[in-house]
Amino acid sequence: MTNHSSIQFLYHGLIVSCQAPIDSPLHDPYAIAAMAQAAVNNGAVGVRIDTPSHIREVRQRVTVPIIGLWKQVISGSNTLRLSFIMLLWQKPEQTLSL
Numbered sequence: 466m467t468n469h470s471s472i473q474f475l476y477h478g479l480i481v482s483c484q485a486p487i488d489s490p491l492h493d494p495y496a497i498a499a500m501a502q503a504a505v506n507n508g509a510v511g512v513r514i515d516t517p518s519h520i521r522e523v524r525q526r527v528t529v530p531i532i533g534l535w536k537q538v539i540s541g542s543n544t545l546r547l548s549f550i551m552l553l554w555q556k557p558e559q560t561l562s563l
Contacts, residue, residue, distance in 0.1 A: 475510055475511050475530060477510075478508075478509070478510025478511065479508060479509050479510060480509065480510065480511040480512065480513055480532065481501070481504035481509040481511075481512050481513070482512070482513040483497050483500040483501045483504060483512050483513065483514055483519075483523070484497065484513070484514065484515040484519075485497065494518045494519050494521070494522035494523075495522060497514065497519040497522065497523060498519070498522040498523045498525070498526045498527075499526075501514065501523045501526065501527055502523075502526045502527055505527045505529050509529065510529055510530075511529050511530040511531065511532060512527065512529060512530075512531055512532070513531075513532040513534060514531050514532070514533055514534075515533075515534055515535060515536060516535055517533075517535065520533045
């Protein structure tokens with residue numbers, strides 16, 4: 466599947482955001498990957514995942530595109546910093562940085 470056809474595939478499907486607050490017991494790569502796998506098993510065409518460790522774990526369990534978005538709070542403020550956003554396919558050479 467090419468990057469263009471993957472984007473078209475995502476356009477008409479459900480993308481499920483699988484994330485948990487940092488202080489949640491669910492903020493664990495294994496738990497997030499299980500949620501992502503459940504979403505895909507039930508029809509999600511892609512998943513939105515936060516943090517590199519969660520993305521790595523999810524990639525081992527699902528083959529749908531992953532939208533990786535790493536949000537970080539800047540200490541001492543209420544400012545949110547967006548570290549990266551990527552659309553990841555099955556192979557590293559298919560990664561699209563946005």
